[in-house]
Amino acid sequence: MNYRDKIVLVTGASRGIGKELVKYFLANEATVLGLSKSDFSCDGKYFHYSCDISKGSNIHSTFRKIVKDHGRIDIVINNAAVLTSQYAMIMPIQNAEDMVNTNLLGTFFVSREAVKIMRKFKHGRIINIGSMAASLEPMGDSIYAATKAGVRTLANVMSREFSKLNITCNTLGVTAIETDMLNQLPREKIDEIIEALPVPRYANIDDITNVIDFFASDKSSYITSQTVYLGGIN
Amino acid sequence: MKVGEIVKNVVQEVVDTLPESDRFIVDNKTILFGNGSEIDSMTLVSVIVDLEEILADQYDKEMCLTDDRAMTREISPFDTIQTLVDYIEELSKQI
Numbered sequence: 001m002n003y004r005d006k007i008v009l010v011t012g013a014s015r016g017i018g019k020e021l022v023k024y025f026l027a028n029e030a031t032v033l034g035l036s037k038s039d040f041s042c043d044g045k046y047f048h049y050s051c052d053i054s055k056g057s058n059i060h061s062t063f064r065k066i067v068k069d070h071g072r073i074d075i076v077i078n079n080a081a082v083l084t085s086q087y088a089m090i091m092p093i094q095n096a097e098d099m100v101n102t103n104l105l106g107t108f109f110v111s112r113e114a115v116k117i118m119r120k121f122k123h124g125r126i127i128n129i130g131s132m133a134a135s136l137e138p139m140g141d142s143i144y145a146a147t148k149a150g151v152r153t154l155a156n157v158m159s160r161e162f163s164k165l166n167i168t169c170n171t172l173g174v175t176a177i178e179t180d181m182l183n184q185l186p187r188e189k190i191d192e193i194i195e196a197l198p199v200p201r202y203a204n205i206d207d208i209t210n211v212i213d214f215f216a217s218d219k220s221s222y223i224t225s226q227t228v229y230l231g232g233i234n
Numbered sequence: 235m236k237v238g239e240i241v242k243n244v245v246q247e248v249v250d251t252l253p254e255s256d257r258f259i260v261d262n263k264t265i266l267f268g269n270g271s272e273i274d275s276m277t278l279v280s281v282i283v284d285l286e287e288i289l290a291d292q293y294d295k296e297m298c299l300t301d302d303r304a305m306t307r308e309i310s311p312f313d314t315i316q317t318l319v320d321y322i323e324e325l326s327k328q329i
Contacts, residue, residue: 060296116283164276 003030012080014040053106103147198232
């Protein structure tokens with residue numbers, strides 16, 4: 001899909017799925033605004049904003065700058081997330097809090113700040129990157145799965161609040177994809193989960209962008225509050 | 235610009251985006267919330283977001299109009315244009 005004249009904001013832009021999405025949108029002529037804690041640069045129409053997604057006040061001030069710099073956002077990809085997979089009884093407190101603050105509250109604050117801009121144009125697309133963990137509920141992922149289930153619920157509730165503004169909110173539940181986040185997990189455990197899927201293979205970036213293209217396009221104007229899982233997960 | 239004018243202008247601008255049959259002329263007695271309100275809750279949300287943006291520029295400081303101070307008052311700041319103006323003026327003195 002061509003994104004010429006579209007401004008796309010991607011959180012967690014400096015690595016993993018976010019970095020791949022930045023490259024995809026740039027290759028398809030979008031202007032891309034990337035948010036992440038670490039510095040990152042890219043050739044083309046890429047504008048990086050250093051922002052700690054786990055802090056609401058940091059997100060608010062970043063969007064104040066974005067509105068002054070660009071004045072508009074068409075599409076938001078809420079991708080930023082952190083993951084610690086650990087049994088509940090031995091999960092470090094800080095890691096649990098980081099997951100809630102980044103994955104759940106970060107998605108909430110980014111969405112609402114973006115909508116404050118989108119509402120003036122009566123058009124917008126919010127696309128949350130969810131996870132198979134929210135559906136499969138694997139051991140060790142109690143907090144991570146809960147935050148990703150929460151991301152889906154955020155989209156569903158926000159879709160009601162924003163529908164009159166012609167802003168849709170949908171979630172893409174991704175399966176495992178080769179990223180640095182995956183390296184934090186025991187590979188045998190992931191292989192076992194993937195082998196049990198109706199489509200037993202790892203996801204690739206095309207699987208993700210195919211769904212994002214639909215959610216981002218005008219063809220999905222009547223589609224909101226929906227979650228699409230990859231790999232045959234319900 | 236005075237707070238009263240800012241609030242009236244913002245509400246009028248939002249009201250002017252409504253379908254023609256729902257539009258009206260805003261004045262100090264316009265009811266914003268509760269019984270007799272002439273705007274729905276999402277329209278009031280738009281008004282609040284616009285006001286917070288304008289007031290942040292005006293005072294060079296973020297002003298939250300919906301925190302506990304506002305929501306726990308016996309008389310809601312969102313009853314009418316006038317109560318909202320009074321509340322913002324009160325907040326502005328604390329900046």
